[in-house]
Amino acid sequence: MKSPKQQSGDAAERRAETLLTGRGLTTVDRNYRCKGGEIDLIMRDGDSLVFVEVRLRRHKDFGGSLSSIDQRKQRRLIIAAQHYLQRQRWQGPCRFDVVGFDGSHEANWIKDAFSA
Template sequence: MPHSSRQAAGMAAEQQALDFLLNKGLSLLARNWRCKRGELDLVMLDRDTVVFVEVRYRLHAGFGGALGSIDARKQEKLSLAAQYFLQQESHWANHPCRFDVIALQGSGHSGQPLDWLKNAFDS
């Protein structure tokens, strides 16, 4: 898939994940939040819990698919970015936090079921 098509598919997957979470009652705090430590796809609020959501889209299930792509290195990177977010947005620092993953797989993913893994890993 050409870079622009891949990028468009990733953006569409992220929008689908955001719509899904908003429909589940979560509120958006930040989208594509960037820092020197990396990027957080979605930062949501689930009641009083700050939720760092990694959205993963894969066309094929090879190499573990979308869920399998969150390895220890990626988890560490997300954890560092989340810590930096909480330092920069200190009013959220005393709230409970968790890391969720939303995985979408296959072509034409818009409207197709997604996997929402709550508490996907510990920081």
């Protein structure tokens, strides 16, 4: 059984996926895990593969959801993305997007939030 925090995170990921599919992206994979990290959503945007990190914060204390992606988290996302790319033998362009939710506010979608 999932904790309330995990259930909230799952709901945020579903909201983010709905937002992005509504804007033309297609879902490739969800919750990809490897030893080095996890990617919430993997999507296609045209010819690009998009690794999406979804962040949920109940309050904007300490900077909110978007500022919670520090360099350590970015490294873990990059490691997981590299693992995925090697397994899938992807040769096309890719990017890292972030969808953040703060409280009950609307989503903040940052395309190409950081580079590997």
